[in-house]
Amino acid sequence: MxxxxxxxxxxxxxxxxxxxxxxxxxxxxxxxxxxxxxxxxxxxxxxxxxxxxxxxxxxxxxxxxxxxxxxxxxxxxxxxxxxxxxxxxxxxxxxxxxxxxxxxxxxxxxxxxxxxxxxxxxxxxxxxxxxxxxxxxxxxxxxxxxxxxxxxxxxxxxxxxxxxxxxxxxxxxxxxxxxxxxxxxxxxxxxxxxxxxxxxxxxxxxxxxxxxxxxxxxxxxTPREMIETYVGQEVVEFVCRPSEIDYYLSKYRETYEYQVLNNKVRLFIKEGDNPKSIMEGIDSEMITLRRASLEDVFLKLAGYKLSN
Amino acid sequence: MLELIKDMTSFPKWGAGVFTVWTRNYMYFKYTFLITLFWVILEPSLYLFAVGKGVGMFVGKIDGVSYIEFFYPALLCSAGMLVSFFESTYACFTRLQHQKTFQTILFTPVQADEIGLAEILWASCKGFLGVLGVLLVSSLLGLVNSVWILPALIILFINCWVFAAFGLLITSYVKHWDTFIYAQSGFIIPMSLFSGTYFPLYSLPDWAQSFAYLLPLTHSVMATRFLLEGQINPMLLLNVGMLLFLAIILSNWAVSRLKKRLIV
Structure with missing residues (x-):
């Protein structure tokens, strides 16, 4: 630059x-x-x-x-x-x-x-x-x-x-x-x-x-700042049955910031958290751990239209 | 109301952009030159033959001149009117609404005022080309035989300007093509028939005569006839004054409106 x-x-x-x-x-x-x-x-x-x-x-x-x-x-x-x-x-x-x-x-x-x-x-x-x-x-x-x-x-x-x-x-x-x-x-x-x-x-x-x-x-x-401020470093993303969403939220709501889009749940992991242990507690075949992106920030801040 | 007066009296700013936008239209005109010549020159020439010569054979003399001599000054005016009006309505509307030409030009240092003025100037020039076309054919028929044609050309250009500005004014309001039909069939075409064009004004009933004096084309036709007959009289001054007045008011109004439509 x-x-x-x-x-x-x-x-x-x-x-x-x-x-x-x-x-x-x-x-x-x-x-x-x-x-x-x-x-x-x-x-x-x-x-x-x-x-x-x-x-x-x-x-x-x-x-x-x-x-x-x-x-x-x-x-x-x-x-x-x-x-x-x-x-x-x-x-x-x-x-x-x-x-x-x-x-x-x-x-x-x-x-x-x-x-x-x-x-x-x-x-x-x-x-x-x-x-x-x-x-x-x-x-x-x-x-x-x-x-x-x-x-x-x-x-x-x-x-x-x-x-x-x-x-x-x-x-x-x-x-x-x-x-x-x-x-x-x-x-x-x-x-x-x-x-x-x-x-x-x-x-x-x-x-x-x-x-x-x-x-x-x-x-x-900056994109990096925004990601760190609003989301964190990593995201655990998983797909589950709609009936299970409340169960998982009750489990993680207190500890992590999260976002729900249809039947997809995203948990925002901060520095020092252990994503492995979280992932072990979730029973889903479609689960991934990935780096947080600007898209997460965007969806968190302006994504209400999608979640409804 | 106050808004309207403001629109009519605020003079648009001229600048180099008027020339570049005019040139854009001229470049396109060069591609479509033959089509334009076809309707701008051939069509009025047909009128001159069919009405001037053809109908004229049965009419005899009007005010001491043959019918075609009576008719051709009016045809100079109405040809200029129609070409200018069509250019600043249908063609200009295409650029405004469908091609977004003006919206793109606004990203450049060319200002909305300059676009409006360029469009009026361009439509006037195209109308004037129509005038020259009729003039050429009229000369070939031996109708043009006075140096007064030179000042008459100035009047004819102002006449084109009036209708170019009027057309742009309509364009600035219109949302759809069809709306032009109101102005065209309700105003422009009747005017081309009843402004002392095909027959003298005095053959109309009094009320209709008074009404005809409100029509811009009446003044163009009168002024052009006076000049071609070499008559300089107070009425001529009134005609020219009226045309200049309309040219200024209508172009101020049209450009103000266009500007409001473009810059939202």
Missing amino acids: AQATRIVIEARGLKKQFENVLAVKDLSFHVLEGECFGLLGPNGAGKSTTMRMLNCVSQPNEGDLFVLGLDAKNQTQRIQHQVGVVPQEDGLDPDFSAFDNLYIYARYFGIARREAKKRAQELLRLMNLEDEQDKGVYEMSGGQRRRLTLARGLINEPALIMLDEPTTGLDPQIRHFVWEYLEGLKLKGKTLILTTHYMEEAERLCDRVAIMDKGEILAIG
């Missing part, structure tokens, strides 16, 4: 109200230069609304937002010059070829024609899309479109890149390509902020994450 010192994004008490839905309430966080910051949460948590405010295409009803030291209220144009956006719906222009999509987008930034063509060409090469450059957007596969959208977000050589669910709906190969690409950007010292509901993605890419639900941040920290 590059040395993180300067604050690139600072949000204080952001609130966003749509007609009768309070999408984001009292949101505060900051993002440091050179880090990858993840916003995690279930669908409808307010991630995309938050992203739209950070992209300056939506104004908060209350609160202050500073991006790259500029006030998002009245300096949107200056912010947008320096930020790359990879939106969830790709928004590629179906009237044009892959190449023209990049070229036209570059022109919106006021990049001179020749330079715009050069950058479009370079990015197509970088994304392995050279053979697709004359294809229309509808002729391209989902993975190709996603790579084109990534390329588009980099056309203005931004120092800060915002990605809204960059790998949703992609097959594993493309997902790995995107991850490796984002890791490359981090190495170059770019600041990334992304939303995702894939915990694996967040754990792999993010230096710090914020878990959101119902328009609020429930917890914020």
